[in-house]
Amino acid sequence: MGEMQQVDILAAVVDGIPFPNFATPRCSTESERLMKGSPTEGISVLVTDTETASPDLWSQQTQRTTTQQSSLITFQIGARSENVGAAAVQSGPRLQTRQSLQLPVANTLFHNGHSSTMFAQRWIPGTASATGPEMLRIRHIRKPEQTLHITGLFKSRLPVIPELPLVALTSPRTVVSSVGNIVKTFKGRIGSSERDSMPASSELEQSVSLWTKSHNYLSQPAMVWALVTPSVSRSHELLATDMSLQSAISLGSRLHKVLSGGGGWGIKKGLLGLEMLTPDSTTALDPDSGYEEPQYTIDFDSEPDLTHRPAFREVVCPGDAVTFYVFDATHRSKNRPQDMSHIKSSKPATSSSMVLDTLPSGLDDMPALLSNDTALLPLHIRDYFGMASESMVLTIDRLDDPCGSSHVWGQVENIVKTKIDVPDAHCLIW
Numbered sequence: 001m002g003e004m005q006q007v008d009i010l011a012a013v014v015d016g017i018p019f020p021n022f023a024t025p026r027c028s029t030e031s032e033r034l035m036k037g038s039p040t041e042g043i044s045v046l047v048t049d050t051e052t053a054s055p056d057l058w059s060q061q062t063q064r065t066t067t068q069q070s071s072l073i074t075f076q077i078g079a080r081s082e083n084v085g086a087a088a089v090q091s092g093p094r095l096q097t098r099q100s101l102q103l104p105v106a107n108t109l110f111h112n113g114h115s116s117t118m119f120a121q122r123w124i125p126g127t128a129s130a131t132g133p134e135m136l137r138i139r140h141i142r143k144p145e146q147t148l149h150i151t152g153l154f155k156s157r158l159p160v161i162p163e164l165p166l167v168a169l170t171s172p173r174t175v176v177s178s179v180g181n182i183v184k185t186f187k188g189r190i191g192s193s194e195r196d197s198m199p200a201s202s203e204l205e206q207s208v209s210l211w212t213k214s215h216n217y218l219s220q221p222a223m224v225w226a227l228v229t230p231s232v233s234r235s236h237e238l239l240a241t242d243m244s245l246q247s248a249i250s251l252g253s254r255l256h257k258v259l260s261g262g263g264g265w266g267i268k269k270g271l272l273g274l275e276m277l278t279p280d281s282t283t284a285l286d287p288d289s290g291y292e293e294p295q296y297t298i299d300f301d302s303e304p305d306l307t308h309r310p311a312f313r314e315v316v317c318p319g320d321a322v323t324f325y326v327f328d329a330t331h332r333s334k335n336r337p338q339d340m341s342h343i344k345s346s347k348p349a350t351s352s353s354m355v356l357d358t359l360p361s362g363l364d365d366m367p368a369l370l371s372n373d374t375a376l377l378p379l380h381i382r383d384y385f386g387m388a389s390e391s392m393v394l395t396i397d398r399l400d401d402p403c404g405s406s407h408v409w410g411q412v413e414n415i416v417k418t419k420i421d422v423p424d425a426h427c428l429i430w
Contacts (some may be wrong), residue, residue: 070104166325199270231319353430
């Protein structure tokens with residue numbers, strides 16, 4: 001083994017480390033059940049080389065919009081080649097799929113005064129001492145964001161879509177009228193009658209009411225997401241088929257949390273408001289996000305021009321299809337069969353795996369913790385990296401490579417870019 005010259009480190013404080021189902025903790029059965037349904041504390045390490053994974057680690061980066069925003073880690077996977085037609089030859093045009101999963105790190109404001117903690121360091125060997133070789137730190141910078149290229153580290157086929165504990169409440173409904181992120185009317189069914197135009201919240205209100213009663217969830221509000229399928233996407237053509245939620249997202253459908261709606265009167269009756277993203281598509285637009293928009297008044301009696309409002313673009317448009325899903329706490333994927341089957345039967349023993357999970361955003365929804373008197377020994381899991389966050393942004397692009405070279409790209413087509421903030425979303429990459 002050659003002498004080590006230098007070591008680069010990208011370190012971050014995250015919300016937790018998902019405990020993999022294929023690992024066996026050295027603790028009681030009850031403690032194991034809690035750990036496998038919850039993120040754990042510890043250190044998760046992904047070993048690679050700087051030139052391949054993060055060639056821009058030491059480049060100067062523009063600071064994000066506000067210091068109140070969390071630092072971001074983007075895991076980029078790709079690209080998978082696709083043939084263009086049956087007659088495509090090796091030297092002809094190619095399409096390649098590239099995917100990324102972007103996660104914010106933990107909020108550390110009450111620990112060290114920083115909204116988040118992520119930094120890069122470079123260490124070199126120092127003078128050996130009686131206790132062993134020493135390492136000297138020669139560089140240290142704070143990082144607002146960093147992309148890690150993990151192509152080649154894992155063998156999962158693209159796209160890799162997280163599992164989502166969501167249950168469909170309605171069938172796909174066509175949007176008749178909408179403004180920005182506000183859905184006004186659908187074409188759909190109320191009771192036994194088909195309507196060309198009905199208030200957007202009509203069917204959803206009935207469906208949520210029936211679902212909460214049947215699942216005895218009357219004491220807590222339902223969390224609902226809208227799967228928006230643009231009329232121009234490939235998934236829109238397949239809505240009539242029995243297509244899974246993951247398949248729909250991989251083909252261009254987007255998830256938006258339903259923030260408000262129902263009730264009201266006059267022109268505001270039955271409107272539904274969907275969560276929209278800031279222009280950088282990393283955080284939801286909320287009063288504390290630091291993003292300021294010019295004042296703008298929406299006239300629901302007309303269709304205004306919203307092209308100058310980036311946050312309103314392509315949220316939902318007439319002709320799009322919307323399917324509503326509800327978060328089912330009993331549907332949480334604690335015993336994920338594909339974790340076991342992939343890891344134990346398909347995955348080579350020497351290959352690596354990565355798990356990216358989402359957590360509930362509120363402290364009241366945090367999973368149960370181990371008691372202080374629980375005996376839990378440290379556990380080392382080889383060839384595993386995990387990270388948990390409150391949300392992730394999934395992006396899938398198709399890249400046209402007319403020259404047959406991965407270094408010269410043609411047109412880049414975005415298939416989907418969607419925020420996933422459903423609690424207990426689970427993404428296994430191996």
